[in-house]
Amino acid sequence: MAGKVLNKVMGFLGLEDEYEYEEYYEDTDELENSNESAEFEPIIHSNKKQGKVVSIHSTSTPKVSIVKPKTYDEVVDICDDLKDGKIVIVNSIELDPKVGQRLVDFVSGATYSLNGTLEEIEKGIYILSPSNVEVDSELKNQLSSKGMFSWNR
Template sequence: MANMISKMKNILGFGDFDEDFEDDEFEENFQDGSDDEMVVDESIEPVISGKKSNKVVNIHTSASAKVLITKPTAYEEAMEICDAVRNRRIVVVNTTNLDIRTAQRLLDFIGGSCYALHGDIQEIEKRVYLLSPSNVEVTSELKSELTSKALFNWSK
């Protein structure tokens, strides 16, 4: 019975563990001199990196934004449009050449891909849409300017 109680103590962590562990012996080197003196090991040389990394990114060195203006004639062109958005290009899509059902399917596809890529889709004019990737912000001022000046007037 006493053997069972000692086993339970060992399992729960209350047993004697003195016999399992041995004290490690450490060599301690203390100098009797003052603490102001510092001993330098001459055999150790500092490692100096050949190239210093610059953590500042210049925003003016980025490539200029490219805009793709497309007027699809078939639903199959949706993948090309989505690939352009995935490659961080701004895309203007004019769906006036498509019938209403095909244009709706095309917009559903590219709208889903814009959502998946964290992009944005906005209507500029009737059946003309602006797709912008996640790194481009289109403000409402620009949107109202685009619609008022009719820069993309394809409905002639």
């Protein structure tokens, strides 16, 4: 009985004799003698994530949503617009600074999870773009210099 316990402990620790469990098989010619041949299909595993296929030549233009939230509760609507593939411009200037920071933190996480981008155009004004939209820094400079965001002034 002590031998069995010792063998189990050694097996658990990986210290058992490897040759103890090896079995030798006699060569069989069953497959060679039979008229049937074995067919195998290789199983291919890939660690790559299958990306979402998006048409490059789409004729639809992205929609833009401009939001000036009054409370933190409007963050859900902002994230829903982003999930729908809209470009969202958020003006958080009139919010309490702590509430505005919470809103930006939440929206930042949502944008990241959707593979989008969040960029600050001016102090308190952010542009959230989905993964299929790229915002050029030259465009940001034009928007802020031309006074596009007149609600800030």
